[in-house]
Amino acid sequence: MTDxxxxxxxxxxxxxxxxxxxxxxxxxxxxSCTGGLVAGALTHHPGSSSAVAGGFVTYSNSMKQTCLGVPADFFPRWGAVSEQVAQAMVEGALAHAREADIAVSLTGIAGPDGGSATKPVGLVWFGVQRRGRQALTQERVFTGNRTSVRAQAVLHALEMVQAAV
Incomplete structure (x- = not known):
């Protein structure tokens, strides 16, 4: 995966x-859009088990609901690629991974298809939360092909985790 x-x-x-x-x-x-690449990048390195609790790959809306508790009405109201869903995902990850201190979430449109005028290919919403603190969300629009968008998204997610420490 990390190749x-x-x-x-x-x-x-x-x-x-x-x-x-x-x-x-x-x-x-x-x-979501990175399909486990953030967890893959972290666990690529030996000794990662002392800092990585695990990860949820919730590509579909139903998985976001089932695994992370994202409310079903968020999808018709704001769409899967939204600040609200990114925040619900990060909060759900912390709620379900009790040994974790920090959670990071990503939901976006990696392309090459799926974009629109209001939500272009390359749009990614991020969430990060340290237990006991408020969730922080950020929006970024990356350029390039699918591989490039996903790599840039992983890098940004890692930067957000580092800043949350």
């Missing part, structure tokens, strides 16, 4: 693991 991630992303994952280990914190991921 699609460039070395700078894997290097950032190593840095994030070191920061998490030093702080004695565990992370959980809730991923």
């Amino acid at each position: 699609v991630l460039p070395d700078p992303v894997l290097s950032k994952a190593r840095t994030v693991l070191d920061v998490l280990k030093t702080a004695e914190l565990m992370v959980v991921t809730a991923e």
Whole structure:
């Protein structure tokens, strides 16, 4: 899985693991458009089990509901790629991974299809939350092909986790 991630992303994952280990914190991921690549980048490195609790790959809306508790009415109201869903995903990940201290979520449109005028290909919503604190959401629009969008999204998610420590 990590063969699609460039070395700078894997290097950032190593840095994030070191920061998490030093702080004695565990992370959980809730991923849609990246399909587990954030967790894959982190667990690519030996010793990651001391900082990675696990991850949820919730590609479909029904999986987001079942595994993370995203309310069903969020999808018709705001769409799967929205601030509200990213926040619900990160909150759900923390709620379901009790050993995790930090959660990160991603939901987006990696392409090449699926974009619209209001939600273009490359749009990704992120959420990060440290247990006991308010969730932070961010929106980014990345350029390039599907592989590039996903790699950029993974890198940004890792940066958000590092900032949350």
